[in-house]
Amino acid sequence: xxxxxxxxLIQGHLNGTLTEEERLELEHRLQHSAKDRQHFWxxxxxxxxxxxxxKSQLGAENASGDPRPAPTFRMWRSRxxxxxxxxxxxxxxxxxxxxxxxxxxxxxxxxxxVFSENFESGVQPKTDGIQPLDTGYWGGDFVExxxxxxxxxxxxxxxxxxxxRADHEGRxxxxxxxxxxxxxxxxxxxxxxxxxxxAVVRFSALxxxxxxxxxxxxxxxxxxxxxxxxxxxxxxxxxxxxSIRKRMLADSSCTRVQLxxxxxxxxxxxxxxxxxxxxxxxxxxVGMSDHNLQPGAQRDAFGAQFxxxxxxxxxxxxxxxxx
Amino acid sequence: xSNPSHEQKVxxxxxxxxxxxxxxxxxxxxxxASAEDVLQETFLVVQRKASxxxxxxxxxxxxxxxxxxxxxxxxTAYRRKADRFxxxxxxxLAECAPADLFxxxxxxxxxxxxxxLAPQARKIMDLFYGEEHKPREIxxxxxxxxxxxxxxxxxxxKMLRECIQSKITPSVx
Numbered sequence: 299x300x301x302x303x304x305x306x307l308i309q310g311h312l313n314g315t316l317t318e319e320e321r322l323e324l325e326h327r328l329q330h331s332a333k334d335r336q337h338f339w340x341x342x343x344x345x346x347x348x349x350x351x352x353k354s355q356l357g358a359e360n361a362s363g364d365p366r367p368a369p370t371f372r373m374w375r376s377r378x379x380x381x382x383x384x385x386x387x388x389x390x391x392x393x394x395x396x397x398x399x400x401x402x403x404x405x406x407x408x409x410x411x412v413f414s415e416n417f418e419s420g421v422q423p424k425t426d427g428i429q430p431l432d433t434g435y436w437g438g439d440f441v442e443x444x445x446x447x448x449x450x451x452x453x454x455x456x457x458x459x460x461x462x463r464a465d466h467e468g469r470x471x472x473x474x475x476x477x478x479x480x481x482x483x484x485x486x487x488x489x490x491x492x493x494x495x496x497a498v499v500r501f502s503a504l505x506x507x508x509x510x511x512x513x514x515x516x517x518x519x520x521x522x523x524x525x526x527x528x529x530x531x532x533x534x535x536x537x538x539x540x541s542i543r544k545r546m547l548a549d550s551s552c553t554r555v556q557l558x559x560x561x562x563x564x565x566x567x568x569x570x571x572x573x574x575x576x577x578x579x580x581x582x583x584v585g586m587s588d589h590n591l592q593p594g595a596q597r598d599a600f601g602a603q604f605x606x607x608x609x610x611x612x613x614x615x616x617x618x619x620x621x
Numbered sequence: 622x623s624n625p626s627h628e629q630k631v632x633x634x635x636x637x638x639x640x641x642x643x644x645x646x647x648x649x650x651x652x653x654a655s656a657e658d659v660l661q662e663t664f665l666v667v668q669r670k671a672s673x674x675x676x677x678x679x680x681x682x683x684x685x686x687x688x689x690x691x692x693x694x695x696x697t698a699y700r701r702k703a704d705r706f707x708x709x710x711x712x713x714l715a716e717c718a719p720a721d722l723f724x725x726x727x728x729x730x731x732x733x734x735x736x737x738l739a740p741q742a743r744k745i746m747d748l749f750y751g752e753e754h755k756p757r758e759i760x761x762x763x764x765x766x767x768x769x770x771x772x773x774x775x776x777x778x779k780m781l782r783e784c785i786q787s788k789i790t791p792s793v794x
Contacts, residue, residue, distance in 0.1 A: 309775035313749075313756055314651035315767070325710045335717050339648065343722050344782040346644030349653070351731050352750035473757065541752065551658065620628065 301337065308338055312345045410491070412499070413483045413582075413610040417443045417457040427466030429480040429542065429581060431534045438479040439466050439585070444604075450561040453504045453606040461507075461586050461600040475597035478519070478585030486527070486578050488612055495575050498615045501550075502568035503584050507603030509559030515589050516557040516603055520569040522550040523581040530579050542581065547574045557586070557603065564606065572615075584608065631671035634680040635664060642684050644722040649692045649711060653753045659695050663688045681720045689715040727785050734784035742777045749774055 307324040310316040316324065327334045422443055423436035430437040440463035445456055452458040464474035491497050505518040524547040532538035538545065550571040558565060573580075584605055588597040625633065635642070642663060646656045666687045667674075674683055689711055696705040706714070735743060748759045756770040763770070 305779070306775070309778065310771065311651055312648075312778070313771045313774050315756055315771045321706075325707055328710050329713050332717065335714060338714065339717065339719055339722070341778070341782070342648030343644065343719070344778055344785070346640075346647045346722055347727055347731060347785075348746065348778065348781060349647055349750050350640050350644065351728060351735075352747070551661075 304334055304337060305341070308341045312342065409611065409613040410488065411609060412485065412488065412580075412612045413481075413608075415481070415608040416452075416455045416606060417459050418455045420457060423459070423479055425462075425467050427469055430482045431530075433482045433484050433579075436479045436481050438583075439464060439477045441477065441479045447602075447604075449508065450506055450602075450604065452604075453506070453564040458506075458604045458606040459584075461603045461605065463600060464588070464598040470598075472596075472598050475589070476519070476585055476587035477600050477603075478583055481582045481584075482530070483580045483582060483610060484578070485573075485580055485612075489578075491612060491614065492573055492577055493575050494614070496614045496616055497573045497575075497577075498570055498613055499573060499580065500568055500570050500609075500611045500613065501582060502566060502607075502609050502611075503605055504564040504566055504607035505555070505557055505586070505603070505605055506561060506564045507557055507559070507586075508561055509557055512592065513588075513590060514557065514559065516559075516600075517587045517589055518553075518555045518557055518565065518567050518605075519583070519585045519587060520553040520567055521583040522569055522571045523583070524548040524571060524573050524577040525579040525581060526576055527578040547577055548572075572617075580610070582608070582610065627676070628668075628671040630676060631674050631680075632668060635667050635684065638681055638684060641681055641720070641722045642688055645685050645715075645718055646688050646692060648718075648722075649689070649706060649714065650695065655695055659688065659691045662691045662695070666691065679720060685715060685718055726789050730785055730788040731781065733788065734781050737784060738777055738780065742773055745770060745773050746777055 304324075304327060307316065307320055307327070310320055311324060328338055420443055421435065423438070423441050424430070425440045425442075426437065427439065428437055436459075439461075442460050442462055443457050444460045446452060447460075459479070461477040461479075464477045465471040485492065488497075499522065501520055501522050503518075503520060507516065509516055523542055525542065525545075526547060529538065529542065529545045532545075533542075543549070548571060550569050553567050553569040555565060555567040586600065586603050586605075588595075588600070590597055639660070643656065643660050646659045646663070647653070650656045650659060663684065667684060670687070674680070693708055693711060735746070738746065745759060745763075748754045748762070749756070754762070756774065757767040759765070760767040760770045765773075
């Protein structure tokens with residue numbers, strides 16, 4: 299076997315495009331050859347170097363308020379970046395409570411209910427695949443507000459949200475396996491609560507649904523993004539169309555809870571985020587993904603999975619002391 | 622300002638070595654978002670175990686060990702087997718991970734090398750590394766096949782590696 303083949307395997311790993319057979323082959327070579335491992339680290343080092351360059355470039359662009367040209371497709375599969383805030387605190391010599399900025403706080407006392415949703419208004423969400431540009435509605439993938447179903451009743455009241463498809467109007471994405479809907483919440487009325495830097499939000503939702511044999515497992519997901527008004531305005535005016543990740547203030551880790559498939563019980567999932575004091579809006583993400591690994595499994599269609607009882611609580615919680 | 626405590630010194634070491642640690646994680650986990658999560662988890666463990674670290678020993682070796690275990694933990698959630706290394710492979714790779722995964726001088730010549738890429742190749746690098754899209758998403762956007770995007774990424778990376786090498790290797794008079 300030549301190095302060109304090893305190269306292809308390593309590059310496939312770095313691109314995330316290896317097949318299972320190729321993965322096994324690469325693993326065999328890496329476990330048995332020091333030379334191959336050295337080659338791996340050379341290629342992986344370049345990969346890390348390029349990523350580091352692009353990230354630092356992005357940071358510089360964000361700092362200068364010079365957004366990049368707008369990509370036009372979905373970009374909301376993101377994660378949290380609280381370490382960046384912690385690192386900033388360290389770099390500035392503030393090795394203190396700022397280190398825990400953005401991390402989950404375990405003892406949260408409910409205080410202000412900022413938002414709740416039981417879908418009782420019957421207002422249908424937008425399904426155009428666009429994260430809401432304004433408050434007052436849900437938007438994203440194909441979902442719909444429905445009444446009681448033959449095997450399943452709403453957690454509260456007479457309506458609930460049904461997750462329908464992992465894509466949206468005008469765009470069939472057969473390879474997609476995650477159905478998400480978003481809601482923008484205005485936090486500006488709570489500015490006073492946010493200024494001290496001790497504000498934490500808890501976002502919770504109830505999930506239910508069927509997971510018949512041969513389907514799923516289904517993973518319920520929740521996530522939060524803290525935004526400022528300038529970003530919301532720029533998105534609304536169309537002057538900023540890139541991923542909110544590029545200009546968001548903070549985001550939470552993604553909560554992932556496996557659906558038990560028992561329609562008799564509603565499962566609770568929640569998510570927390572410590573809010574930067576300059577937060578003015580929150581973008582809520584609620585969704586579900588189908589993790590069926592059977593060959594040929596069609597994972598873009600849902601239909602028997604539901605969400606209800608969404609709540610957003612704002613509370614004050616002191617930062618965890620470092621010593 | 623008073624002298625930094627032992628824990629503060631360890632956390633400062635984490636910050637100063639974060640590129641190396643992130644690079645180590647990125648090499649083992651092909652998914653950028655997961656790598657970011659693992660970096661966060663590694664930071665939390667380093668913070669928790671700071672008192673155990675001996676400041677006279679190699680910080681990167683210690684942090685890489687913690688990061689390796691966090692990678693192992695994160696991989697259990699992976700859907701596809703093809704997206705994860707076995708623990709044995711991770712152990713083997715971690716054992717020989719270079720402490721200085723990339724040097725500053727390599728980073729400093731990278732922009733000049735990127736400028737040598739063809740516009741389409743540069744765009745693909747931007748979408749992959751900057752926007753963190755997967756090859757199949759890039760393919761959908763550009764109207765290419767996912768395989769063609771993967772090949773373009775691989776070629777660009779190889780070209781950049783060679784370009785960087787040529788720029789930092791002193792020429793023989």
